[in-house]
Amino acid sequence: MDDALLKIEHLRKAYGEHTVIRDLSLSVRKGEVIVIIGPSGCGKSTLLRCVNALESIQGGQILLDGEPVLKNTKDISLVRQKIGMVFQSYDLFPHKTVMENITLAPVKVQKRSKTEVQEEAAALLEKIGLLDRRNDYPRQLSGGQKQRVAIVRALCMHPEIMLLDEITAALDPEMVREVLDVVLSLARSGSTMLIVTHEMSFAKAIADRVVFMENGLIVEESYEPEEFFAQPSTERAKQFLQTFVYEPGEITD
């Protein structure tokens, strides 16, 4: 695949003796939406953190546009500008208003004009229905609103790829939808995304490709999400998907 935007080759990540990702390779084409699923501790969040160079890596390489993504290198902040990331915990800056949260990096890091960025931010906020909250502080927003602002904040940097790390995991169920709707409209508009989620129906709806991970490895990969969720080919994926269906078992006391 020569048109790959992001290339992960033989990635290995370990914390001391404990290996979290072993020999993982993955290519992401421009405009592709990849959903990564798997049990807790399988390394999926760590994978996203490696792609944004928040973690050091112990082997292999990650290339974005052919440039290495590596923690503690001189140009890493330039590379990171091309990668947008949204975290599970609300990570807005609490001392800045919604508007300031969004414009801070484009103005200070990319040196773009403040008015231009504010106009763009306003347009994006309008789209997600939060324009009237632009002068509020994060503490005044609900969890779902904060996550939507976090998405807009990442988008305003014009990233080439977005990494979403369980962005609805900490939300009340009724707020999950408003966030997922925003992500879905991004996907429709052609954004390249790497998404880690536990929302299986959302995964099915949005994914161009589903990647199932376990123990730091890709166990199964499918370009047919519908088919994967209906009939996974590996036993392990089948077991994992089973856990999302609640069937009361025998309780013995």
Add this chain to the structure above:
Amino acid sequence: MDMEIIRQYLPLYRDALFLTLRIGWYGVFLALAIGLVCAMIIRFRIPVLRTIVKAYVGLFRNTPLLVQLFFIYFALPKIGIRLSAEFCGSLGLGLLGGAYMSETLRSGLESVAKIQEESAESLGMNRYQAFRFVIFPQAVTYSVPGILANVIFLLKETSVFSTISLMDLMFTAKDLIGMYAKTLECLTLLVIFYLIMLLPVSLLGYVLERRLRHAEFGD
């Protein structure tokens, strides 16, 4: 209580207050500057300097200001470093305060969640931009009560300046008592003048704290 005596002494106390304030504020600003530099050195794990900062903080936090002042004023001239009493006062206060401020700011910096730095960096900020725009402003908010306590502590510590012949409030009171033995009047004035100096600081700090914390925590 002899009101006539109090009226007579007032100008002396007023002059002493101005001197105390002058030396005190230079000391406080020096302390803030030293504290900030030290906290940043620790934060960015700058080799060598980091060890020096730790030694400095350990030294100045674990010796009394009186001893530090004596050292600067009486011992340094023996190796050819001669400084004016006023300068010694501010320097001593600044060095002592710097050690405290550095610890206060350091713990403020540590109170800022790790995810804040990560999200700043994932927006393409380098470590220094993340520090300046995201981490530091939040750390200051967390540190305000501590910084304020330090400022008040430092201004009160000025009372030991009298030992290096600075005519501060304490010196003036002791001197007048020694000469005219009007102990009650002199000490009452002393208490009042310390309050005149420190109550506004406490009040200002309270207002500042509320304003700074407003954004983050609401009313």
